[in-house]
Amino acid sequence: xxxxxxxxxxxxxACPLIILVLxxxxxxxxxxxxxxxxxxxxFKLFLRVFSEVEDQYVDDIDSKELMxxxxxxxxxxxxxxxxxxxxxxxxxxxxxxxxxxxxxxLEVTLDANGFVRVISPIDDTPAAKAGIIxxxxxxxIDGGDVYGLTLDEAVSLMRGYANTPITLTIxxxxxxxxxxxxxxxxxxxxxxxxxxxxxxxIAYIRISSFNDIADRKIVTAINELNKESGNSxxxxxxxxxxxxxxxxxxxxxxxxxFLNKGEIVSTKLREQKRKTRFFAKKGDITNGSxxxxxxxxxxxxxxxxxxxxxGDNARATVIGTQTYGKGSVQTIIPLGSKKDGAIxxxxxxxxxxxxxxxxxxxxxxxxxxxxxxxxxxxxxYDFQLEFAxxxxxxxxxxxxx
Numbered sequence: 001x002x003x004x005x006x007x008x009x010x011x012x013x014a015c016p017l018i019i020l021v022l023x024x025x026x027x028x029x030x031x032x033x034x035x036x037x038x039x040x041x042x043f044k045l046f047l048r049v050f051s052e053v054e055d056q057y058v059d060d061i062d063s064k065e066l067m068x069x070x071x072x073x074x075x076x077x078x079x080x081x082x083x084x085x086x087x088x089x090x091x092x093x094x095x096x097x098x099x100x101x102x103x104x105x106l107e108v109t110l111d112a113n114g115f116v117r118v119i120s121p122i123d124d125t126p127a128a129k130a131g132i133i134x135x136x137x138x139x140x141i142d143g144g145d146v147y148g149l150t151l152d153e154a155v156s157l158m159r160g161y162a163n164t165p166i167t168l169t170i171x172x173x174x175x176x177x178x179x180x181x182x183x184x185x186x187x188x189x190x191x192x193x194x195x196x197x198x199x200x201x202i203a204y205i206r207i208s209s210f211n212d213i214a215d216r217k218i219v220t221a222i223n224e225l226n227k228e229s230g231n232s233x234x235x236x237x238x239x240x241x242x243x244x245x246x247x248x249x250x251x252x253x254x255x256x257x258f259l260n261k262g263e264i265v266s267t268k269l270r271e272q273k274r275k276t277r278f279f280a281k282k283g284d285i286t287n288g289s290x291x292x293x294x295x296x297x298x299x300x301x302x303x304x305x306x307x308x309x310x311g312d313n314a315r316a317t318v319i320g321t322q323t324y325g326k327g328s329v330q331t332i333i334p335l336g337s338k339k340d341g342a343i344x345x346x347x348x349x350x351x352x353x354x355x356x357x358x359x360x361x362x363x364x365x366x367x368x369x370x371x372x373x374x375x376x377x378x379x380x381y382d383f384q385l386e387f388a389x390x391x392x393x394x395x396x397x398x399x400x401x
Contacts, residue, residue, distance in 0.1 A: 068086055075344075075345065078346065082346050083343070084342075087340075089341065090338070103160070103188055104126050105186075108151070116149075118135065119134065121242060142167050159185070167180050167183075190208065192214040193221050198389060200234060201234050202233070203222070204239065204385075210245060210250040218257060233286075235392035237392070238291060240293060241295060242298035243300070251302035252265065257284075258284055259310075264278045264309045264353070265351065266351045267349070268350075268351065292391055294384050295363065297362075299363075304326065311352075317391065319368075320384050322363065322365070329346070329348040330344050
C-alpha cells in the first residue's frame with residue numbers, strides 16, 4: 001500500500017513499533033536474555049531504520065515493498081541463490097519447475113562482483129535462438145543499467161507478456177565492445193528431453209532441464225529408441241550441455257535409471273555430523289550399454305550431480321568442457337500463510353560419490369573437447385558430439401571382437 005497522507009504514515013510507523021515491543025518482550029524473557037542480547041539490539045536497529053525511512057524519505061513509499069526489499073537484501077547477501085519470495089514470486093517459481101512460464105528462456109546468476117551473468121540459454125527459447133550464450137554478461141535491459149539490481153529484479157525485468165520486445169545489452173569476452181540483442185518474449189514451454197537415433201544405431205538423448213517430468217520422459221525416449229533400432233543400440237550419448245539444473249530429486253531419479261548400484265550423491269547441512277546419502281536401486285534401463293555424457297560451462301547443479309555420479313561410478317565417460325560449479329542445495333521454506341510467501345535458502349552442499357564438493361569448481365571431463373563455436377549456432381560443427389560417436393564406435397568394436 002502506497003503512503004498517501006499523514007494519517008496513513010502514522011499508521012505505518014506504528015506497525016514496526018508494535019513489532020519492536022513484541023520482539024523485546026519475547027527476547028527479554030529470562031531464558032533468552034543472556035543469549036540473545038545482541039540479536040535484540042540488531043532487531044531494534046533494523047526497526048529504527050525502517051521507521052525513519054517511512055517517516056523521512058522524500059517520496060511516498062510502499063511499506064510492504066520496503067520490507068520485501070529488506071528481506072531480499074538480507075538473504076541475497078549470503079549467496080546468489082538465497083532470496084525472499086513474495087506470494088507472486090512463489091507462484092511463479094512453482095510454474096517454472098513444471099516447465100511453463102513467460103519470458104526469454106535464460107538461466108542467470110549474479111557473479112561475485114554483482115554483474116548478471118548467463119549460466120545458459122534453454123533450448124529452443126527466444127534467448128537461445130537470438131544467440132545468447134553461456135558466459136555472456138547482461139549489462140542493461142531496454143537501456144536501463146542492471147548493475148546494482150538484485151537477481152530477482154533483473155529477472156523480473158526480463159519477463160513480460162508474450163510477443164513483447166526487449167533489448168538486452170551484452171558484454172561477451174573476446175568482443176571489443178558491448179552489443180544489443182533484440183528479443184521477442186514468448187510463453188516458455190520447456191521440453192526437458194529430446195532424442196533421436198544417430199547413424200550406426202547410436203542413441204542421442206538431450207536433457208535440457210531436470211524438471212518434474214524429466215525421468216518419465218527419459219524412460220519414454222529409451223523405449224522409443226530401442227524400438228526404432230530393433231533393440232540394437234550400440235551406446236547412448238546423453239547431452240547435458242547448457243542444462244542449468246532443476247530439481248534435486250529428479251537428478252537422483254534420472255541417475256538411478258542408469259545405475260545398478262552405488263552412491264548417487266550426498267548432502268550435508270551446516271549442523272549435520274553425517275552426510276545424507278542417496279543410493280541407486282538395482283536396475284539399469286540400458287542393460288549396461290555404453291554411455292557418453294557431454295558437458296560444458298552451462299551444465300550446472302542437477303546436471304553436475306548426474307554427470308558426477310555417472311563418472312564416479314564408472315558408469316559413463318564424461319567429455320566436453322568443465323561444468324559451471326554449483327554445488328549447493330536450496331530449500332523452499334514457506335512462511336506460514338500463502339500471503340507471507342517463502343524463502344529460498346541455501347541449506348546444504350552436495351558431494352559426488354567420491355566425496356568431492358564441486359561448488360565453484362565444477363566437474364572436469366575425462367576428455368576435454370572444445371567446440372569452436374557455441375552449439376546453439378546451427379551453422380557450427382559439433383566436435384564434441386562427433387568425438388562421442390567415435391568413442392562409442394571404438395569401444396563397441398573392441399567388445400565384439
